[in-house]
Amino acid sequence: MEILNDLPEEQYVEVDEFLAYIGIYDDDKRLNAYSRWLQKLDGWIRGRTVVEAGAGFGLISRKILEHSPAKLIAVESNPLTFNVLRNRLGGDSRVVPINMSIEEFVPSGHIDLLVHEFYGSMLYDENLFALEMLRFTPEQVFPDGGELRAAVVSLRDIHDEVVDRSVLRQLEGVIVGDLFVEHSLTPQDFDIPVARYRFGEGIATFDVDISGKDGELVAFSLFITHGDDVVCSAIECQNWSIGWTPRAGDRFRVDYIVEDGYSRTIFSWKNRTTG
Numbered sequence: 001m002e003i004l005n006d007l008p009e010e011q012y013v014e015v016d017e018f019l020a021y022i023g024i025y026d027d028d029k030r031l032n033a034y035s036r037w038l039q040k041l042d043g044w045i046r047g048r049t050v051v052e053a054g055a056g057f058g059l060i061s062r063k064i065l066e067h068s069p070a071k072l073i074a075v076e077s078n079p080l081t082f083n084v085l086r087n088r089l090g091g092d093s094r095v096v097p098i099n100m101s102i103e104e105f106v107p108s109g110h111i112d113l114l115v116h117e118f119y120g121s122m123l124y125d126e127n128l129f130a131l132e133m134l135r136f137t138p139e140q141v142f143p144d145g146g147e148l149r150a151a152v153v154s155l156r157d158i159h160d161e162v163v164d165r166s167v168l169r170q171l172e173g174v175i176v177g178d179l180f181v182e183h184s185l186t187p188q189d190f191d192i193p194v195a196r197y198r199f200g201e202g203i204a205t206f207d208v209d210i211s212g213k214d215g216e217l218v219a220f221s222l223f224i225t226h227g228d229d230v231v232c233s234a235i236e237c238q239n240w241s242i243g244w245t246p247r248a249g250d251r252f253r254v255d256y257i258v259e260d261g262y263s264r265t266i267f268s269w270k271n272r273t274t275g
């Protein structure tokens, strides 16, 4: 969704962010994955105080409410999204909707569980960094981790009539979300760790060496994790894009720079072999 007319800067930013998240609510697999995990976390919810950071339109909040918390504090920073949230959940006496950044929120009592969905397609390119700036310590966080993993892919395994080698050459150093929509990749194909996030530890990024792998393309997938388990991945949940980039060497890195409330993804080949 894009804004097609000119707007004052402040309104533009608010509406743009509001619209940016609307598409996620169509992703039933994402919601079902969270729902299954909330079932496992029932003991952390029933009769307890739960915070949802970035509650959006309240879809996950509704799932949390099915497990009978004593109190659900639904924190949402975007004022337009917050209006929708308050409208939808404000009538439930267990819900306290708060229009604030989670980094500014200071609860009056103990928080048993914090639930969030702050993941970007490149893992740390959306809002995960906000969880490192909390002014309270929840006893449990769900999900508590995430990984960005890569797969090396041969162009001959992707049957695309438009994107051929000459197109790919123009995209060196660029990671393109959903460049190929048709592919046969499975989560198991993504066996190369690129970056790892753990609540309380932050983000770790790795020097990646793909010299033992054949293929002219590198694909990236987000994996949301909790403990040692995968909650869902970009392969299964349509909300996140698979990132694609032409191979230009054997070693690369993905790094992140957090600045002015945004996280930028920096991608670089360490030993380019094409020219």
Ligand SMILES: C[S@@+](CC[C@H](N)C(=O)[O-])C[C@H]1O[C@@H](n2cnc3c(N)ncnc32)[C@H](O)[C@@H]1O
Binding pocket: 017, 021, 024, 052, 053, 054, 055, 056, 057, 058, 059, 060, 075, 076, 077, 078, 081, 100, 101, 102, 103, 116, 117, 118, 119, 127, 130
């Ligand atoms: C990916 S959406 C998730 C919405 C909802 N939790 C769900 O999964 O259905 C992220 C939401 O977090 C909000 N958000 C982003 N950064 C935030 C922050 N630092 N504090 C509070 N809310 C934030 C966004 O406006 C957006 O509504």
